[in-house]
Amino acid sequence: MTKPIDVAVEKNRDPRETPESYFVPATDVYETAEELTLVAEMPGVRPEGLAVTVEDNVLVIHGKPEGREAPAGELLLKEFEVGEFYRAFQLPADYDTEKIEAGIRQGVLTLHLPKSDRLKPRRIEVKAE
Amino acid sequence: MAIRAWVPAAEPFALLQREMNRVFDAVFGKHFGVGRARSAYVYPATNVHETEEAYVVECEVPGLEMDDLEVYVTGDMLTLSGTRAETIPSEGASLHRRERDTGRFSRAITLAGPVQGDKTEATLAHGILTVRVPKAEESKPKRIQVKAEK
Numbered sequence: 422m423t424k425p426i427d428v429a430v431e432k433n434r435d436p437r438e439t440p441e442s443y444f445v446p447a448t449d450v451y452e453t454a455e456e457l458t459l460v461a462e463m464p465g466v467r468p469e470g471l472a473v474t475v476e477d478n479v480l481v482i483h484g485k486p487e488g489r490e491a492p493a494g495e496l497l498l499k500e501f502e503v504g505e506f507y508r509a510f511q512l513p514a515d516y517d518t519e520k521i522e523a524g525i526r527q528g529v530l531t532l533h534l535p536k537s538d539r540l541k542p543r544r545i546e547v548k549a550e
Numbered sequence: 551m552a553i554r555a556w557v558p559a560a561e562p563f564a565l566l567q568r569e570m571n572r573v574f575d576a577v578f579g580k581h582f583g584v585g586r587a588r589s590a591y592v593y594p595a596t597n598v599h600e601t602e603e604a605y606v607v608e609c610e611v612p613g614l615e616m617d618d619l620e621v622y623v624t625g626d627m628l629t630l631s632g633t634r635a636e637t638i639p640s641e642g643a644s645l646h647r648r649e650r651d652t653g654r655f656s657r658a659i660t661l662a663g664p665v666q667g668d669k670t671e672a673t674l675a676h677g678i679l680t681v682r683v684p685k686a687e688e689s690k691p692k693r694i695q696v697k698a699e700k
Binding site: 448463466 | 592595596597598599600601602605606608610611612613614615637638639642643644645646647648649650651659662674676677678680
């Protein structure tokens with residue numbers, strides 16, 4: 422099975438849709454007999470700020486920190502910045518993109534991509550001759 | 551007043567590494583690495599704001615639930631610990647990419663002044679833990695009435 426690979430965003434996407442600066446979400450990708458699963462960390466992103474699109478087998482995840490407000494007061498320690506998350510994956514043509522399921526909980530996006538039927542393991546009945 | 555982040559073990563090296571990464575990221579752009587806290591070598595990535603009333607500590611803990619987290623205030627020290635669970639099935643799955651970290655973590659942050667630890671409030675929403683630690687009464691700024699002398 423071909424691995425899904427990151428694509429050069431500029432070559433494949435409309436530059437108007439690509440944020441100028443963004444964070445690349447840390448992502449786990451694993452595959453079972455039935456499906457491919459992507460788990461991407463986007464802390465602070467709510468369901469309404471998230472867009473998942475597939476076009477020409479390029480999967481794009483884009484999260485915006487909508488509705489997030491920084492606390493008032495003086496900043497004493499800064500280890501993260503609030504911004505957009507963006508990442509694109511080139512998918513092999515083996516997935517049923519119509520049936521992708523997406524859910525986000527506590528800032529973690531989980532995508533289930535079912536394999537098209539012809540890729541699922543099938544047991545061949547062996548007949549005695 | 552500065553706030554000190556205490557990094558368990560290897561502290562000077564972790565702090566040096568973090569500072570170098572911060573400079574590097576600033577020069578080469580934000581989308582240089584994957585994830586946010588990854589290059590920091592401390593988890594969770596934390597921002598602290600100070601108001602007149604309280605210290606507000608925000609931590610990025612994507613995927614964790616309140617039950618996975620322990621928050622303590624001891625004196626002027628805030629301690630966060632917990633476990634990031636493994637989400638990849640151990641059997642029947644082949645791995646293409648593994649970027650999310652798992653396992654136990656613990657972190658302590660020394661707040662800049664005396665606080666009322668028993669009045670601390672912690673909330674978790676969309677992968678961000680927010681801990682509000684009210685300042686002790688004696689450390690809140692008080693306006694002094696200036697009287698005109700007759």
